[in-house]
Amino acid sequence: MTETRYDDLRALFINCTLKRSPELTHTGGLIDVSANIMRTHGVRVDVVRAVDHAIATGVWPDMTEHGWDADEWPAIYRDLVLPADILVIAGPIWLGDNSSVTKQVIERLYGCSHLLNDAGQYAYYGRVGGCLITGNEDGVKHCAMNILYSLQHLGYTVPPQADAGWIGEAGPDRPIWTRVRAVRTTTSPTATPRS
Template sequence: MTETLKAVYVNGSLTPSPGESHTDLLIEASARILREQGVEVEVVRAVDHAIAPGVQPDMTEHGAAEDAWPAIWERVLAADILVLATPIWLGDASSTTRRVVERLYAESGELNEHGQSIYYGKVGGCLVGGNEDGMKHVAREVLYALQHLGCTIPPQADAGWVGEAGPGPSYGDELDDGSHAGADNDFTQRNITIMTWNLLHLARMLRGGIPTEGNDRNAWERGERFGFQNPEYR
C-alpha cells in the first residue's frame, strides 16, 4: 500500500493565534484540495512559536534562551510538500517568513542517505496574500530559496491574492454586499488550484527520490567529479 503523502503549510502571518489570518484562508483553499486527495495536511503558524533568529539548527546551542525550530523542523522533515504562505508588507514577504527561510537554510548542510541535500524529494510552493502589489516579487524570492535548498519546484507553483493596488480589502474580508474579497476571483481560484495539483503530481512522481548521479556530495568528497572538467587545470 502506498504511503500517505504529507504536506506542511507554514503561515508567515504576523497575527498570533487565535487572531484571524487572511493567509490562513489562502492556505485552506489549497489544503482542502490536498485533503480531498488523501494527503495528510498540517498548518504551522510560525508566529505562535518561539523561533529564534539564526542560521543554526538549534539556536539554544548558540546563546538563545529558547528555540522552537527543532520541533518544527521534524514536521518539515517528514513532509513531501512544503508550502510557505506569507502576507506582503512593504512589498516583501513578512519578517516571520524570512525567519523561517533562514531556519530552513540552517538545515541545508544535512544530507539524506544518498549524499543529497536533505530537501531532495520535497516539493515546494508559495502562497502570497495582501492588499498591495508585490505578489510575483515575493513568490520569486521564496521559490528561489526553496529550490536553492534542494526542493523541487513544479510549474506554476505560486498563487495568491493582492486585490487592487493600494489599501483595500484583504483576501476573505467581508464586503458591503456580503461577499468576501477574492472568494469569487477566477484568477486566484484557478492559480491556487493549478499550484496545488502540480504540487501533488510532482510529489507523487518523486516518491522514489531523485537519481544520485551527479549530486552525491559524499561521492564528491571522495573525489568523484561526475564528468566535470576544468580546461585550465588539465
C-alpha cells in the first residue's frame, strides 16, 4: 500500500500558551504530536509561539497605524498565515475558557479577514482550520467550539473532527512531552482515534 503524500501542503500551528520560550508547555507537546504526523506525510509545518512576539491588541491588520509603537502581527500574517493551507490554533484552558493569547490571535486573524487574495477572494478562502486544546481541567469541547466557530466565521473551512484535546492528569507530574515519542506517526490524520 502506497502512503499518501501531501508535499504540496503547508501548515501553521500558532501556539497560544501563556508561557514564553524556552519553557516547555503541554500545548507545545500536543503541537509536536500533531505536527510530526503531518511531517510524516510530507506537509511543511511552521510553528509560532504568539507570546514570544510583540503582537499588538486590536482588530486591524497593522496596529502601528492605530497608535501602537510596535506590532509583529503584519509579518506573521504575511510570512506564515497567508502561505499556510492549514491553520491550527493551539492553546490551554484557563478557568474553563481559551487563554487570552488565543483570543488575541483570533482577533488579529479577524482584523485581516476583509483582505482579498490575488484572485479577489477573501484572504482565508480555500484554507482549512482546526484547533488543539490542553489543560488540567474540563472544557476542551467548549474551547474548541469557540475557536472553530471563529475560524469558520473568518472564512476557513472546518472539516469534521478538526479538534483534539489533552486534559491529562492534574498537576505537573505527567507532562505530554514525556510521551511524544510513544505516539505512532504513520496513521492517517483522519484515522487517528479520539479519546
